[in-house]
Amino acid sequence: MRKVFAFFAALAATLLLGSAASAAEAAWGKVKGVTAEKNQFVLMDTSGKERLFTLIEGGKINREGRDAKIADLKAGDMVAVCYVTINKGLYAVDVLQRDDKALPRMTGTIVTTRTGNQLVVNADGKETLVTLADNGVVNTAAKENDSFSSLKAGDKVTVKYVKLPDGGIYAACIEPTR
Numbered sequence: 375m376r377k378v379f380a381f382f383a384a385l386a387a388t389l390l391l392g393s394a395a396s397a398a399e400a401a402w403g404k405v406k407g408v409t410a411e412k413n414q415f416v417l418m419d420t421s422g423k424e425r426l427f428t429l430i431e432g433g434k435i436n437r438e439g440r441d442a443k444i445a446d447l448k449a450g451d452m453v454a455v456c457y458v459t460i461n462k463g464l465y466a467v468d469v470l471q472r473d474d475k476a477l478p479r480m481t482g483t484i485v486t487t488r489t490g491n492q493l494v495v496n497a498d499g500k501e502t503l504v505t506l507a508d509n510g511v512v513n514t515a516a517k518e519n520d521s522f523s524s525l526k527a528g529d530k531v532t533v534k535y536v537k538l539p540d541g542g543i544y545a546a547c548i549e550p551t552r
Contacts, residue, residue, distance in 0.1 A: 402454040410445035422519030427466040437471040477534040513549040
């Protein structure tokens, strides 16, 4: 899923920037804070690392399907960022707020965990095999961006997932049921 997103982010950057976008990268995660007067925001990426981004002049922000300003970004927003690195600084070219409410969800109890970042979840009496996506996030009651190994049989969880055409279910986010 990350590679697919990165491909589309790089394609969008290429269309917007031309050949200068060949060095464009993509990241996604949760906005931790915004300093609109400096055109900056802090993103906690899916690995748990905080990154400071500066929106370039002419950079685009899309929030809830509409053009937006940096001041419209809010702490807690899930975003995808297409950016370039210059002198170790991260410069956002495009920011797309991702509404994870659109992702299907299942709520249930972990039956077992397996190697390969897989778990079986019993949701509504049906057991489903779920694989954590390459850039999937595990949040636990103890910690955001926790490790997969912290999940245990008996944990009550909500899984936000993507279902592939072959029937495979990949978790974008696993978090405790509240």
